[in-house]
Amino acid sequence: MPQAQSPTSRQSINLAQKASLIDQRWSPRVVAEMNEYQFKVVRIEGEFIWHSHLETDEAFLVIEGNLRIDFRHGSLYVGPGELYVVPRGVEHRTAAEGEAKLLLIEPRGVLNTGHEGGERTAKNDVWI
Amino acid sequence: MPQAQSPTSRQSINLAQKASLIDQRWSPRVVAEMNEYQFKVVRIEGEFIWHSHLETDEAFLVIEGNLRIDFRHGSLYVGPGELYVVPRGVEHRTAAEGEAKLLLIEPRGVLNTGHEGGERTAKNDVWI
Numbered sequence: 122m123p124q125a126q127s128p129t130s131r132q133s134i135n136l137a138q139k140a141s142l143i144d145q146r147w148s149p150r151v152v153a154e155m156n157e158y159q160f161k162v163v164r165i166e167g168e169f170i171w172h173s174h175l176e177t178d179e180a181f182l183v184i185e186g187n188l189r190i191d192f193r194h195g196s197l198y199v200g201p202g203e204l205y206v207v208p209r210g211v212e213h214r215t216a217a218e219g220e221a222k223l224l225l226i227e228p229r230g231v232l233n234t235g236h237e238g239g240e241r242t243a244k245n246d247v248w249i
Numbered sequence: 250m251p252q253a254q255s256p257t258s259r260q261s262i263n264l265a266q267k268a269s270l271i272d273q274r275w276s277p278r279v280v281a282e283m284n285e286y287q288f289k290v291v292r293i294e295g296e297f298i299w300h301s302h303l304e305t306d307e308a309f310l311v312i313e314g315n316l317r318i319d320f321r322h323g324s325l326y327v328g329p330g331e332l333y334v335v336p337r338g339v340e341h342r343t344a345a346e347g348e349a350k351l352l353l354i355e356p357r358g359v360l361n362t363g364h365e366g367g368e369r370t371a372k373n374d375v376w377i
Contacts, residue, residue: 131320131323131325132325133325133326133327133328133331133332133333134331134332134333135328135330135331136310136330136331136332137330152332153308153332153333153334154306154334155305155306155307155308155334155354155355156305156306156337156356158286160308160332160334177283177284178282178283178284179283180281180283180288182264182310184330192259195259196259197259197260197261198261199261200261200263202263202264202265202312203261203262203263203264204261204262204264204280204281204288204352205261205262205281206281206282206283206288209284224310224332226283226354227283228284
């Protein structure tokens with residue numbers, strides 16, 4: 122499994138280009154690692170399921186489009202070039218009205234559906 | 250010290266706007282935390298000093314401009330929307346011919362000059 126890029130690879134990672142290679146929505150793909158953390162790109166459209174991650178915060182950086190994050194008591198929008206960190210344990214639901222391309226940053230091993238499971242759980246640790 | 254944003258703050262972070270608030274170059278400013286990691290924005294121009302971080306990888310995401318990362322055996326360029334992770338222990342020097350605005354991601358407590366010290370060591374853990 123690839124670790125952090127080696128300096129001999131000497132290739133920067135274009136996030137929009139990597140995201141455009143993914144053939145289905147809601148399927149995060151790993152593009153790089155930093156220590157025990159992973160950088161994942163994902164294409165989304167529509168609404169995900171409510172979930173939380175009890176053991177970790179989760180960072181979202183929008184590459185293209187607009188991300189809506191719903192909480193039980195309100196929502197926020199994250200636009201291109203914007204960052205938001207969902208604190209651990211906070212129930213949330215990601216959504217996008219058109220397609221959005223996102224960068225997720227979280228520890229290796231975190232599932233997209235948290236502890237909810239179900240059919241929308243994506244295969245983990247798939248690189249692109 | 251602020252932890253990861255609380256959901257009650259409900260404010261996404263515009264990285265370019267945050268970087269534009271910094272009044273001097275080579276002075277990283279923290280904009281968010283994710284677990285024990287920090288997201289820092291920085292404005293750079295010219296060349297930094299050679300250094301390495303023995304205990305951690307270091308991620309660079311370019312917001313505006315072009316980042317050059319020099320290694321002892323070559324260089325690479327990282328453009329807007331691109332990511333590169335410098336592996337732990339690898340000597341590197343960041344540079345930009347015009348101004349570049351960057352997002353750094355690394356564990357809390359990492360100094361910009363690694364173990365080199367000296368006058369270019371920025372005050373750590375300053376938020377903006």
